Amino acid sequence: xxGQDNRLKPHGFYRGAAxxxxxxxxxxxxxxxxxxxxxxxxxxxxxxxSVASTADRDEVARAAAEAMADGxxxxxxxxxxxxxxxxxxxxxxxxxEYEEFEQALDGKYxxxxxxxxxxxxxxxxxxxxxxGGPAARAGIKAGDILRTVDGEPVxxxxxxxxxxxxxxxxxxxxxxxxASAGTTVVLGLSRGGHEWTETLxxxxxxxxxxxxxxxxxxxxxxKVAAFTKGTGKQIRNAVLEAPRGAGVLLDLRGNAGxxxxxxxxxxxAFLDGGLVATYDIRxxxxxxxxDPGGDTERPVVALVDGGTMSAAELxxxxxxxxGRAITVGSPTFGKGSVQMPSRxxxxxxxxxxxGHYRTPxxxxxDDKGITPDLVVDERAQERARTVLSGLGGGS
Numbered sequence: 001x002x003g004q005d006n007r008l009k010p011h012g013f014y015r016g017a018a019x020x021x022x023x024x025x026x027x028x029x030x031x032x033x034x035x036x037x038x039x040x041x042x043x044x045x046x047x048x049x050s051v052a053s054t055a056d057r058d059e060v061a062r063a064a065a066e067a068m069a070d071g072x073x074x075x076x077x078x079x080x081x082x083x084x085x086x087x088x089x090x091x092x093x094x095x096x097e098y099e100e101f102e103q104a105l106d107g108k109y110x111x112x113x114x115x116x117x118x119x120x121x122x123x124x125x126x127x128x129x130x131x132g133g134p135a136a137r138a139g140i141k142a143g144d145i146l147r148t149v150d151g152e153p154v155x156x157x158x159x160x161x162x163x164x165x166x167x168x169x170x171x172x173x174x175x176x177x178x179a180s181a182g183t184t185v186v187l188g189l190s191r192g193g194h195e196w197t198e199t200l201x202x203x204x205x206x207x208x209x210x211x212x213x214x215x216x217x218x219x220x221x222x223k224v225a226a227f228t229k230g231t232g233k234q235i236r237n238a239v240l241e242a243p244r245g246a247g248v249l250l251d252l253r254g255n256a257g258x259x260x261x262x263x264x265x266x267x268x269a270f271l272d273g274g275l276v277a278t279y280d281i282r283x284x285x286x287x288x289x290x291d292p293g294g295d296t297e298r299p300v301v302a303l304v305d306g307g308t309m310s311a312a313e314l315x316x317x318x319x320x321x322x323g324r325a326i327t328v329g330s331p332t333f334g335k336g337s338v339q340m341p342s343r344x345x346x347x348x349x350x351x352x353x354x355g356h357y358r359t360p361x362x363x364x365x366d367d368k369g370i371t372p373d374l375v376v377d378e379r380a381q382e383r384a385r386t387v388l389s390g391l392g393g394g395s
Contacts, residue, residue: 074346140198225254263314303384321359338353
């Protein structure tokens, strides 16, 4: 979720940041639909702490209602209360922004199939071109320089703003990103000294959150970009269908989280029931359990880094504490708080921190992260493959 200062940023940047960071809310959507299991007699008795620096739900709703009664923006009033509360992960979304949030958790977005990054020299370049998307059909390639969007230079802009421009955010009624589908965008590009423009039409696209690859050593590499809907089943099926004895390299680097139900199902691919995590909601302790029947025999190495956060840390902590995977890489981000959504009078949604989760062994994740079993900064994937081979998971 966006950080505590987002209310001070330009609205276009806020929407871009919302899409970039939306997976940081580990339990929000599942909690909204009451799909989080309640703790029972089997829950581990792990001490919890009260939640500091979080906004009061009733106070936020009251501020929004009072602002609306005075003819002012209820969303802005709610944002002000959340910002002043010091809730690091609290955020307020207008109706359109929350629709984008839910769309992204479904693995869908509207755009031209182009990801952007900033180069060392300050220019903006295409970092990834989605196969079959408008950008790919136009012949745009990863590494091409993006000079302008609709005639506006993008060099000085934050990457999140550039992404928002590519997706046409804020164009539709109510700010819904869906409304930008079918609209056009003109890109100014360059490659090897050649400059040209392309006019692309935005379409609805699906993200590919899980990528499978079989290495030369026979090991299965599962790269998980985010825990969107359906990723847990994809991971479980991939593990079940892998050749007997083949090891698994679970790459969670740069995974900012997603849906807790999908994260639990992903962990279940390697566990035969048992505890995945405990968490507290306003002081009430609950627990998450793996489904039975996972593969508990084949070697597993989890690859993590500082971009591994939230639901991805939940999976990492479960596999590490349960002795099911060797973790390799750099320490994870440390986002172990729980957000719950509340609908405000004007249709906007406030997501406020209400608790924190811990790994099966009771380790706190929030602000601390998870330290891998083997800490490496360089050639992490190569080291991970070596470890997996040593476990008998590759030739």
